[in-house]
Amino acid sequence: MTLIKEIDYGTPESKAEKLVTLTIDGTSVTVPEGTSIMRAAMEIGTEIPKLCATDSINAFGSCRLCVIEVEGRNGTPASCTTPVAQGISVKTQTPRLAAIRRGVMELYISDHPLDCLTCAANGDCELQDMAGAVGLRDVRYGYDGANHVFARNNGEVNFDWKPKDESNPYFSYDPSKCIVCNRCVRACEEVQGTFALTISGRGFDSRVSAGMDEAFMESECVSCGACVQACPTATLIEKSVIAVGQPEHSAVTTCAYCGVGCTFKAEMRGEEVVRMVPWKDGKANHGHSCIKGRFAYGYAQHGDRILDPMIRESIDQPWRVVSWDEAIAFAADRLKATQEKYGKNSVGVITSSRCTNEESYLVQKLARQGFRNNNTDTCARVCHSPTGYGLAQTFGTSAGTQDFDSVDDADVILVIGANPTDAHPVFGSRMKKRLREGAKLIVVDPRRIDLVRSPHVEADYHLPLKPGTNVAMVTALAHVIVTEGLVNLDFVKSRCDWDEFQDWAEFVALPNNSPEAMEMTLGVPAADVRAAARLYATGGNGAIYYGLGVTEHSQGSTTVMGIANLAMATGNLGRRGVGVNPLRGQNNVQGSCDMGSFPHELPGYRHISNEAARQVFEKDWGVTLDPEPGLRIPNMFDSAIEGTFKGLYVQGEDILQSDPDTRHVSRALANMDIVIVQDLFLVETANYAHVFLPGATFLEKDGTFTNAERRIQRVTKVMRPKNGYADWEVTQLLANRMGLNWNYTHASEIMDEIARLTPSFAGVSFKRLEEDGSVQWPCNENSPHGMPIMHIDGFARGKGKFVITEYVPTDERVGPRFPLLLTTGRILSQYNVGAQTRRTENSQWHSEDVLEIHPHDAEDRGVRDGDWVKIASRAGETTLRAKITDRVAPGVVYTTFHHPTTQANVVTTDNSDWATNCPEYKVTAVQVSTTNGPTDWQHQYRELTEHSRRIASAIDAAE
Amino acid sequence: MSHDSVDKLVKMANQIGKFFVAQKHPEGVASMTEHLKKFWDPRMRNAIIAHVDHGGAGLDPIAIEAVKRLVHGAGAAASESRPDEHSFDG
Structure with a gap:
């Protein structure tokens, strides 16, 4: 393996369709209009020296190193800010250009320390590279004059010098090494959208400043690391690089935090992670990341990790460390004994939305093939299960309709019950970028989230509704759209069931669904609701993004269907810039659902009562499957308290902390005969476990995650599992001890089985993922490279279904005791x-x-x-x-x-x-x-x- | 089943009923029966069937109708094909 180095084209890609042909150093090149000469040169492999340019941010033209000559034009323009033109002839190297560049470099180096050998960026320093590229041999100016390099000059205190800012735990800022290229400032603005950095002072006094000359930790900095990544020197650098040194190899893998699914290069030295660098070719994140993905991987090596299996007879005893053999035998024997005593439906599993697709698939297979029941569920139950139900009813598939890139074409963004800048930060930055370009924003949220008003972003309408009134809100919005004649009738007539639409339109048009009638219920001025509805219906491409603020309600599924109604009524489906976009919580919530983790459906969302679907699995697995749905997580708890559910295998989810009504959950867990927890740490649920099976981190195993865009991406093993086994191997040990004869030797073989048995995954394989980088399902004969946007010519179910969304207030109401x-x-x-x-x-x-x-x-x-x-x-x-x-x-x-x-x-x-x-x-x-x-x-x-x-x-x- | 558990099932069934009673197409009761068949584990269905057999206290009319159709439909068939279910009825 080698260190993956992406090509830096210097300036962003031009999206123009018109092509322009020019000559660079005698070679002809054709590029889209608007491309910089610097980028055009790089397209043919000619690297023009540069310092202030990098292709994640717009050209700035400050370093003057990238000068070129254009035949017939005066002077030496900067190639980063000069666009290509038809027929021009460019020279990138002449004696004049070489002299200019050397002169520029000489000035830079005259105010930069020469501690290259002991510098953390040694081997990864663009300043060093450029000094080499321009042939710098001498610095005539010396260091005797004013400079930012030394704390003392000629024995006197140097007031231009500033000490390092070490306040951020993940990176350091050393002002003495700064060349004021502005890349960090621009990355913070253009890529992250936080505007935490600026350049204070002018001329020689120019300094990078976090906030109002504050320490990074005290400023608005959100520690996404975009500035560190953009820095061409050691001025902003990861503390891990300072501690370890430069990496020697890297592998592309997928973040194990939220549902955005950023891909990273895990840059390694041996089995030690030096740093995580977002991968430029990652289709979900395009080279950006947040604080969690880039920096918060230290838990993988944390001393709290449990690396040996443990068992105990009952939960009041201390844990006993045992061999894997003994732990697996204990677990399997207890599960079997429980089934013998209480019946086959008395045990079940919970698959993890943090583990890989392959691991979730095996855990549900253990339940279906091994336990012979359908008692399998996943933490998606407690976050996006209403999305699954609601979108399947209205569109025919639970899938989100777009890819993330689609937001670039949105004109009106409607955010309901989601907080992207906190919970889906990298997508939040993309959204803010589009908002800064002029897209309109409507936020429906009881709380004033950052998006409502933050630097250079302001919501046109914030509808701070009372918690629990989402259905009333979406119906009131629909009321305005229908009664004010804003329905896209062409779309509805051609794409949706007309009778159902008419019933729905009649329902939402009722006076009691108007914003005025709902004003007291919602706690939002009716005029704002009306204005927001008009904006969404008439403002161009309307895209809805929603999160758990929609789903985690007693009418969560109804709200999801109400959202689908809004999108259908306004024709905002089936093309770029529009759609219904559920922002999934965990890294693999989408995948764990796709993998048949729900008790009522097999992989690929086929109901368990579907005989044809069952037969496919029965033939492959050699067993008869139970045609009845199993227990969902809350039903498992109720049945455990009832005494009919006595055994649970939980992989990578801390149900005791994450599930509601903790005392109810703990009563349920305490009532079970066998609880098996597979995790990295002794999580809260493990308090009630009889078997603890140590888990592996995402750095320690191969597999795939599927993000909120349905994008399947590789997880790559970069170190051996500290606990000895990848999580799928642990499930296989347990399954085999239960009498199943599984023989998977690599995660790719599990994906091959999934593809074989699941039509929407038929074309997925590790080979395909290697070739394409990632694939958005469905991936099969009809769409061999996946499908970024769904429902283009028609809905998955045929005609789109409008559903009546009657508002039913939750039982959870305020009163004198709980106001x-x-x-x-x-x-x-x-x-x-x-x-x-x-x-x-x-x-x-x-x-x-x-x-x-x-x-x-x-x-x-x-x-x-x-x-x-x-x-x-x-x-x-x-x-x-x-x-x-x-x-x-x-x-x-x-x-x-x-x-x-x-x-x-x-x-x-x-x-x-x-x-x-x-x-x-x-x-x-x-x-x-x-x-x-x-x-x-x-x-x-x-x-x-x-x-x-x-x-x-x-x-x-x-x- | 204990009172607590039945109360919970009654509440859940009424919640489902409130959604389907508002729908016009297709007929609400049939849709609710279908929903229970598709998403409720047999032990939950058996418990609510037993509750309806004992009068169905607390259940809304649509829920009672939907559960009654379970008795004569796939719910009963499912219980017959899986005699072990009855031992869990408690």
Whole structure:
């Protein structure tokens, strides 16, 4: 393996269709109009020297190193800012150009330290490369004059010198090495869209400045690392490179955090990760990343990782470290004994939305082929299952309709219940880029998320609805579209079921669905709702992006169908720039659903009652499959408390922390005879486990993840699993001990089986992924290279189906005892239950969950900023610190659920979506009051955790 | 099944009923029956069938109708083909 080096074309690609032919150094080249001469030269392999240019950002023309000569034109223009023209003849190297470049380099080097040998960028420094390229042999100016390089000049303190800023845990900023090329500033603006960096001062005083000359950690910097990646010197550089040195090989792999699915080059030295660098050819991220993907991989080496299998007879005993053989035998024997005693349907599995497709596939196969039941579910149940149901009903497939690139053509972006800049940051940056280009924005969210107003982005309409009223909102929007004659009738007539449309139109047009009638319910001025509906319907390409703020409600599925109705009624489907785009939470939520993790459907979304589909698997697996749907996660818990569900194998999900109503979940788990947890750490669920099987990180195994765009991408093993096995191998050990005869020797063989048995995956193989980089399913004979945009000529189900969306208020209503509504969400630096990110330096950004509360509500309760407060619902109570902010409306409080000590889910209830049982995380009636410290439950829970995590020493075990 | 569990199933069934009762095409009761067949594990279906057999307290009319069709439809057939289910009824 070698170090992958992408070509830097210097300036971005031109999207013009008209082509221009010119000559560069006698060679003819044809490129799109608007291409820079620098880029055209690189197309034919001619690298014009440059420092301030890189192809992720627009040309700037400041370094003057890229000068060229054009026949018949005066002077020496910069090739980065000079576009190509038909028939021109360019020279990239003449004695005049060489002299200019050498002169420029000489000036640069006269104010740059010459510590190349001990510099962290040694071997990866563009300044060094350019000095070599232009033939710099001498620096005549010396260092005696004014400079930024030395702390002291001639024995005097040098006020132009600044010390390093080491405040960020992941990268350092050394002003003495800065050449003021502005690449970091422009990357922060153009790529990330945060505008945290600027150049302060002028001329010789020009310095890169985070915020108002603050330390990076104190500035608005979100630590995405785009500036570090853009820096041509060691000025901004990863601390891991400083610590380890330059990498010697790399492999392309896919991030294991959110559903954006950024691809990275894992740059390695032996089996040590030197750094993660976003891959330029990655179709989801185009060379960008967020703090989590680029920097927060340290958990993989964290001391908390459990590397040896452990078992115990009962959960009050300490863990006993055993061999893999013994642990697998114990697990298999107990599962079999449980099935013998309580029947075959008494055990089940939960597949992971963080593990690979291949691993999810095997876990559900274990249930179906091994346990002979359909008790398989996945954490998608608690996030996007309503998307699966709702879009399948209306369009005929649960798939999101677009690729991420589609946003570049959107004119109106409607964001509902999603917070992309925190939860899907790399896509959030793409969206902000389009907004800065002039697209309009409507945000439907109870909370004022960053998108509503942040540098150079402002929502045209923010509709801060009351939590739990989404259906009322989408129906009110539809009311305006129908009653004001804004329906795209051509689209509806040709593409949708006309009778159903008429029924729907009649329903939404009812006066009680108007924004005015709904004003009290929504808490949003009717005029704003009307204006937003008009904008979405008439503003050009309208694209809807939504998240868990839509799905995690008692009417989650209804809202999804309401969103589909809006898109169909306005004809915003089937082309670029439009669509219905669910932003999936975890890295492989899409994949785990595709892989047949749900109890009612086989891989590829075929219902288990479908005999033909069953037969395909029965023939391949050599067993008869149960035609009845199995238990969903909440049903598993209910049945466990009931006593009919007694055994569970959970791969890579911490249900005790992530699922609602913690006390209900813990009662269920405590009631089981066998709980097998496969994970990296002793997660909260492991408190109730009898078998702990150590898991592997995404760096330690091969496989694929499927992102929110249905894009299947490779996960590449770059080091041996510390625990000894990839997760699919562990499942195979268990399956074989259960009597199944599996013989997979590589993850690619599992994908081959998936492709063989699943029509929408028929063309997928590791070979295809290697050739194409990635593939968006469906990938088969009809679309051998996948399908970026769905429903182009017709819907998957034939005619689009309009569904009537009657608003049914949730049972979770405010009253005298619980007068506030709690809603939950995420923050940029932490991920889900925090098992990974809490074990990295990301905790410096967010070390505890806080409760956001409006100043009025805080004052009523005597709560001051930073006070400990108790939050109580009918399910339970917990404590955390208050943060007073008007981001939330009066009557609404908000928190995250990243930290186990807070246990926000002790408060959430067991209400769920009517169609899918997706929990209603987003609405809980609560009361907030001041308190002195943790609740009894938090004390008891901490004791239980400490007790449960005991591991017997070797001597104890021998006895 | 205990009262708690049945109460929960009743609540879930009523939630489903509220959606289907609002639909015009196809007929709500049939759609709700189909939904229960497609997404409810047999032990849940058997429990709600048993509850309806005992009067169906707390269930909305559409839910009672939909569950009754389960008894005479695939739900019953499924239980027959899987006699082991009954032992879990508790």
